Amino acid sequence: MTIKGSGPSGAVLQDTPADDGTTPIVELRAAGKSYGNIRALHGVSLTVRPGQVTCVLGDNGAGKSTLIKIISGLHQHTEGEFLVDGRPVRFGSPREALDAGIATVYQDLATVPLMPVWRNFFLGSEMTRGPWPVRRLDIARMKRTADQELRNMGIVLDDLDQPIGTLSGGQRQSVAIARAVYFGARVLILDEPTAALGVKQSGVVLKYIAAARDRGLGVIFITHNPHHAYMVGDHFSVLRLGTMDLSADRDEVGLEELTNHMAGGAELAALKHELAQVRGVDVEGLPEAEDLQATAPVPATEEGTS
Known part of the structure; x- marks a missing residue:
């Protein structure tokens, strides 16, 4: 497959190798994005392989949207590396990303309701x-x-x-x-596909995310729901204030631990202390700060950052 359409800052024009299951389709190495003096994303490393669901979790303002825009070609990274099939790229438009096999399904789905x-x-x-x-x-x-x-x-x-x-x-x-699958997507980015859905309809979407993975696609599942992510995810990356707070495979992290990271471990422990002073509030299920420090995997921001 060829990445087409290079402008002054477009993608590299080279033939991409066939997927062998080991070479990542998409890889970010300590990537970041700054808007003037505002650093929206910093030191983010992410790997997407064929037949794997990579879940990117984070609260509002964590940097999920910026990450999507970089990979989908809407914005260009200002630090680090962005690789497709092992080769550095700098997309000039979403069309170039689509030509490279990277398709994005946004929450509005880009459909015409009356058609x-x-x-x-x-x-x-x-x-x-x-x-x-x-x-x-x-x-x-x-x-x-x-x-x-x-x-x-x-x-x-x-x-x-x-x-x-x-x-x-x-x-x-x-x-x-x-x-997206029919039109040649190799990497499918799903932007909060279950955010506005009920329990049953969320299950339908998760079923088809698993089906896309089984067809050999690399799926990037953007969500703020750790329970949905854990149902289908193979790798979990938690963004927090523009940096990677957690990067772990499924066998390295449990649902409770993932939820604690998603909720903000230190803040959650502090909240437990405050809520303990309020009558009628059960805080037994909330973690202690020392528990989070003892069980947390090494944050991904320690790799490849300056």
Whole structure:
């Protein structure tokens, strides 16, 4: 595969090697982003491999959105390295990232609610037939292809002509995931896909995240819900105030420990002390500061940072 379209600060123009399961598709090494005097991200290292779900967790303002923008080509990093298939890149636009196989599914899903499901599936990349200049949409082929690709992901819809806005939130997320897979995504970035969904619909989305992983994609699952992350995640990275607070594989961290890091370990321990003074508040489940220090893995910010 070739990374196309290099401008003055575009991506490298080289052929990418075939995925062998060991070479990371996407890798950040001590990457960071500054906006003038404001350092939004610093010293962040992240590795995304084929067939693996990398969960990036963090509270509001932790730097998740900035991380997404760097990997998806919307913004460029100002420190560290960004590598695709082992080669440094500096994308000039989201189109260059997409040409490299990096697709992003945002919370708004980039769909048109009143358009049919099949039309949204091919939105911006419609199939056509006939000679130029009288080419026309190949509706029958688009419907067949959309139906087949959705079924390949385990998504069965009774009517592809129904407006996509009539689907549930989980179904719309699933269609967006299947669309990205069909158009050649090797890395799928999911921006808070379960944030506005109920328990059942969140389960539907998590099911298709696992399906994308099983098809060999590298998935970056952005979320603030450690329980959802732990259901499907293979590696967990917790961002805190723009730096990496935790980077651990699934066998290195438990759900309780992940939740404590997500909640802010030291602050949570301090909160326990304060709440203990309030009558009727059960603080037994909250951690002590010394417990967090004893069990916490080494923060990823200690690697490769200056």
